[in-house]
Amino acid sequence: xxxxxxLYILLGVLVVVCAGTYGVLQYEERKEEISNSDEVVLExxxxxxxGLSWEYDSQTLSFHKDEIWTYDDDEAFPVSEEKIDExxxxxxxxxxxxxxxxxxxxxxxxxxxxxxxxxxxxxxETYEIQLxxxxxxxxxRYVSIGDGNVYLVQEDPLDTYDAVLSDMIQNDETPSFGSxxxxxxxxxxxxxxxISYVEDSTDSYCADDVYFTEQDGETxxxxxxxxxxxxxxxxxxxLTDYVTYNATEEELDSxxxxxxDLTVTVQYTPEDDEDxxxxxxxxxxxxxxxxxxxxxxxxxxxxxxxxxxxxxDSEDSEEVTAYVRVGDSQIVYQLTTDxxxxxxxxxxxxxRHQEVLTADFxxxxxxxxxxxxxxxxxxxxxxxxxxxYSYGGEELDISDFQSALEALTADSFTDEEPADKEEIGxxxxxxxxxxxxxxVDLYRYDGSYCLAVVDGEPVSLVERSYxxxxxxxxxxxxxx
Numbered sequence: 144x145x146x147x148x149x150l151y152i153l154l155g156v157l158v159v160v161c162a163g164t165y166g167v168l169q170y171e172e173r174k175e176e177i178s179n180s181d182e183v184v185l186e187x188x189x190x191x192x193x194g195l196s197w198e199y200d201s202q203t204l205s206f207h208k209d210e211i212w213t214y215d216d217d218e219a220f221p222v223s224e225e226k227i228d229e230x231x232x233x234x235x236x237x238x239x240x241x242x243x244x245x246x247x248x249x250x251x252x253x254x255x256x257x258x259x260x261x262x263x264x265x266x267x268e269t270y271e272i273q274l275x276x277x278x279x280x281x282x283x284r285y286v287s288i289g290d291g292n293v294y295l296v297q298e299d300p301l302d303t304y305d306a307v308l309s310d311m312i313q314n315d316e317t318p319s320f321g322s323x324x325x326x327x328x329x330x331x332x333x334x335x336x337x338i339s340y341v342e343d344s345t346d347s348y349c350a351d352d353v354y355f356t357e358q359d360g361e362t363x364x365x366x367x368x369x370x371x372x373x374x375x376x377x378x379x380x381x382l383t384d385y386v387t388y389n390a391t392e393e394e395l396d397s398x399x400x401x402x403x404d405l406t407v408t409v410q411y412t413p414e415d416d417e418d419x420x421x422x423x424x425x426x427x428x429x430x431x432x433x434x435x436x437x438x439x440x441x442x443x444x445x446x447x448x449x450x451x452x453x454x455x456d457s458e459d460s461e462e463v464t465a466y467v468r469v470g471d472s473q474i475v476y477q478l479t480t481d482x483x484x485x486x487x488x489x490x491x492x493x494x495r496h497q498e499v500l501t502a503d504f505x506x507x508x509x510x511x512x513x514x515x516x517x518x519x520x521x522x523x524x525x526x527x528x529x530x531x532y533s534y535g536g537e538e539l540d541i542s543d544f545q546s547a548l549e550a551l552t553a554d555s556f557t558d559e560e561p562a563d564k565e566e567i568g569x570x571x572x573x574x575x576x577x578x579x580x581x582x583v584d585l586y587r588y589d590g591s592y593c594l595a596v597v598d599g600e601p602v603s604l605v606e607r608s609y610x611x612x613x614x615x616x617x618x619x620x621x622x623x
Contacts, residue, residue, distance in 0.1 A: 177241055177242070177243050178241065178242050178244070179240070179241060180239050180240060180241060180242045180294075181238065181239075181240070182238065182239055182242065183236050183237060183238050184237055184238075184239055184288060184290075184294060185234050185236075185237035185270070185272075185288055186234075186235065186236055186237070187231065187234045187235060187237075187263055187265070187270065188235065189227075189228055189231040189232065189235060191265040191266065191267075192208065192231055192263055192264065192265055193207060193208050193209075193264050193265060193266060194206070194207045194208070194262070194263070194264035195207075195227065195230065195231065195261075195262070195263055195264070196215075196261075196262045197259060197260065197261040197262070197304050198259065198260045199258065199259040199260075199301070199304060199305060200305070202307065204306070204307075204308060204311065206222060206227065206311075211224070212224055212227050214308075214311070217389075219388070219389040219473075220308075220311075220312065220388055220389070221312055221313040221388060221473075221474065222311055222312070222313060223311055223312060223313040223314070224313070225313075226306070226310060226311050227311075229303060230303055230304065230306070231263070233298070233300050233303050233304075234263065234270075234272070234300075237288075237296070238296070238298075239286070239294035239295065239296050240283060240294075240295050240296060240297050241281070241283070241294065241295035242292055242293075242294055243292060243293040243294070243295075244291075244292050245291060245292075246287075246291065246292060246293045249275070249287065249293070252275045252276055252285040252287075252293050253275035253276030253285060254273055254275035254276075254285060254287050254293065257273035257274055257275055257287075258274050258275065258276075258301065259273070259274040259300070259301055259304055259305075260272070260273050260274075261273075261274070261300070261304060270288065270289070271288075271289050272286065272287070272288050272289075272300070273286065273287040273288075273289075274286055274299075274300055274301055274304070275287065275293070277299070278295060281295055282297075283295040283296055283297055283299070284296055284299040284300065284301060286300070309383070309385070312385060312388055312474070314382045314383055314385070314474065314476075315382050315469040315472050315474055315476075316382070317377055317378050317379075317380050317382065317429070317431075317469070318378065318409075318411065318413065318427070318429055319378050320371075320374040320375070320377070320378050320409070320411060321375070321378065322413075322414040323411040323412060323413050323414060324340070324411060324412040324414075325340045325354075325374070325409065325410075325411050326339075326340055326410040326411060326412065326426060327339055327340065327408075327409075327410045328354075328370070328374075328407070328408070328409050328410075329407070329408040329409075329410075330405065330406070330407060330408075330489050331405075331406045331408075332403055332404050332405040332406050333404050333405045333487065334405060334489050334490055336356055336357070336358075336491065337356065337357075338354050338355070338356050338365060338370065338494075339354070339355050339356070340353055340354060341353060341354075341355050344362075344364070345577045346362045346363075346364060347364035347501070347578075348501050348502035348573065348575065348578045348581055349364065349496075349501045349502055349503060350503065350506075350575075351367050351503075352364040352365070352366075352367060352501075353367055354366075354367060354370045354494075356491060358491055363491070363495065364495075364496065364501070365491075365494045365495050365496070366494060366495060366496045366497065369493070369494045369495070369496075369497075370494050373485075373488075373489065373493075373494060374409070376482070376485045376486060377407070377409070377429075377431060377486070380467070380482065382467075382469070382474075382476050383476070384476055384477045385474050385475065385476050385477075386398070386466065386475050386476065386477050387473075387474070387475050388473065388474050389473045389474075390468070390473050390474070390475050394475070395468075395475070397437070398434060398436070398437075398466040398468075398475055399434030399435060399436065399437040399440070399466065400432055400433075400434050400466060400468050400475060402434075403432035403433060403434045403468075404433060404434040404435060404440075404487070405432075405433050405434075405486070405487055405489065406430065406431070406432050406433075407430070407431045407433075407486070407489065408428060408429070408430050408431075409428070409429045409430075410426060410427075410428050411426065411427060411428075411429070412424050412425070412426045412427070413427065429469075429470075430469065430470040431467060431468075431469060431470075431486070432467065432468045432469075432470075433465060433466065433467040433468075433478065433483065433486055433487070434465065434466055435463055435464065435465045435483065436463075436464040436465065436466070439463065439464050443461070461480075462480050463480050463483055463484075464477070465477070465478040465480075465482075465483035466478065467482075467486075492556045495556075497552045497553050498549065498551060498552050498553075499551040499552065499553070499583055499595045499597065499602065499603065499605060500548060500549065500551065500571070500581070500583060500597075502571065502573055502575070502578070502581055504545055504548070504549065505530070506573045506574045506575055507523060507571050507572065507573060507574075508523050508572045508573065508574055509521070509522060509523055509571075509572040510523070510569065510570075510571055510572075511569070511570040511571075511572075512567070512568070512569055512617055512621075513565070513567065513568035513569075514567050514568075514614065514617055514618075514621075517621075519534065519617070519620075519621050520534070521533070521534050521539075521541070521544075521620070522534070534620050534621065539620055543616045543619065544613070544616040544617065544620065546616075547609070547612040547613040547615075547616040548569075548613060548616075550609050550612065550613075551583075551585075551595065551605050551609050551610070551613065552605065552609070553595070553602070553603030553604065553605065554592060554603070554604050554605060554606055555603065555604050556602065556603045556604075557594070557601055557602075557603060557604055558600075558601050559594065559601055560601055561584075561586035561588075561594050561596060561601065562586075563586055563587040563588065563594075564586065564587045565584055565585070565586050565587075566585045566586060566587055566593055566610050566614065567584075567585050567610065567613060567614055567617065568582065568583070568584040568585070569582065569583045569584075570582050571583070581597065581598060582597070582598055582599070583595065583596075583597055584596040584597075585605065585610050585613075588604060588607075590607070591606065591607055592604040592605060592606060592607055593605050593606075593607050593609075593610045
C-alpha cells in the first residue's frame with residue numbers, strides 16, 4: 144500500500160515536470176517568433192484623416208473634421224488643430240522595434256483589455272490601434288494594429304494619447320511685446336489713463352524714458368523697465384486654466400467680466416516677419432479684461448469698510464479668485480493670485496520711477512550740496528571718457544555717495560508740502576540740454592521717513608535710513 148502510494152506520487156511529479164518542460168518548450172518556441180525590426184507598420188497622413196477618437200482611463204474623446212476639427216460632444220468647443228496634428232503625427236510614420244507574429248494569446252501583452260484604444264478614420268479606411276502593457280524589461284509598449292501581430296515600440300503613443308479634454312482646447316494666445324513696437328497702452332476701469340510711446344522726448348531727465356502719460360495736465364515719464372515688466376506679465380500669462388470655453392452672458396456676469404474691473408488695451412506693431420512675402424508688419428490691438436470674483440470682492444470690500452479684516456492682512460498677501468478674458472473670446476480663464484496682483488498693479492504710481500533721482504548719474508557734471516547751513520561743491524571733469532570727481536582740489540572716490548544717492552527710492556508717493564527741517568539739499572548739474580540741472584531736497588518728515596522734493600515739487604516719502612546714508616557719505620567727503 145505504501146509502495147503503491149509512492150508510485151502515485153512519483154507519477155504525479157513526473158506529470159508536473161513534463162507539463163513544465165512542455166510549457167518551457169512552448170515558451171521558447173513562442174519566444175523564437177519575436178524578431179527585431181525597424182519596420183514602419185503604419186503610415187497615416189494627417190491630411191487624410193477625417194475622424195479621431197480614443198478611450199483611455201475611462202474617458203472617451205472623439206473628434207471629426209469637416210473643414211475644421213470639431214469635438215463630437217460639443218461643437219462649440221474650440222479644438223486645437225495643433226494638438227490634433229500632434230496626436231496624428233504619432234502614426235504618420237509608425238515605426239516598431241520588435242515584431243511578435245501570429246499571436247494567439249493577447250492577454251500576456253495586456254491586449255485582451257487594452258489600456259488605450261485609438262480609432263482613426265480616413266475617407267478610405269478605418270484603423271484601430273490598441274495599446275497594451277508596458278514592458279519594463281524592454282522599456283517599450285506592446286501595440287496591436289489589428290493585423291494579427293503584436294509590436295514593441297520605443298516611442299510610446301500613450302505619452303501623447305493620455306490627453307484630456309482641457310489639453311485639446313485652442314487657448315487664446317498673448318503676444319510677445321519684447322520685440323514689438325508699442326504705440327499706446329490704455330487702462331480703463333479701476334485705472335483710467337493711457338500711456339504713449341515717445342522716443343527722444345524732451346519731457347524727462349532720463350534718456351532711457353520712452354513711456355509717458357498725462358497727469359494733472361502735465362506730461363510725466365514712466366519707468367521703462369516697469370512698463371516693460373508689466374507687458375512681460377501679459378506676454379507670459381499661462382492661459383490654460385479655463386473655467387468655461389463658451390461663456391454665456393450669465394456666466395460673464397457671474398465672473399464679473401460683463402463689466403471688468405480692469406481692461407488693458409495695447410496697440411503694438413509686431414516685429415517684421417522675414418518669412419512674410421511683403422515683409423511689412425501691421426499695427427495690432429490686444430485687449431485683456433480681468434475681474435475678481437464679484438461675491439468675493441463684495442465680501443472683501445464689506446470687511447474693509449467695517450474694519451473686520453485681520454491685522455497683518457494686505458491685498459498683496461490675500462488669496463483671491465480672479466478671471467481673465469482676451470478681447471471678445473468666449474473662453475474665460477482663472478488667474479492665480481500672483482497674476483491678478485501683477486496685472487492690477489497698473490496705476491501711475493506703480494509704473495512711474497520709484498527712485499528720487501531719475502537722471503543718469505553719468506550725466507552729472509557738478510554737484511552742489513547744502514548740509515547743515517554749509518555749502519559744498521563736488522567738481523566733475525572728463526577726459527577720454529573717464530570722469531574724475533574732486534572736492535577742494537582733491538580727487539575722491541565717489542562710489543559711496545553715488546550708491547547712497549541712487550538708493551533713494553519711494554516708500555510711497557505724496558504731494559504733501561514739507562513742514563519740517565531740511566536734512567540735505569542737492570543741485571545736480573546735468574549734461575542735458577532740456578534739463579541742465581535738477582534739485583533734490585530731503586526734509587525731515589517723522590522718525591521713519593523723509594520727504595523728497597524734486598525741483599520744488601513734493602514727490603515721495605523715503606526711508607530715513609537712506610537719507611542718513613547720504614548725509615554720512617557727504618560728511619565722509621567734506622570732513623576728510
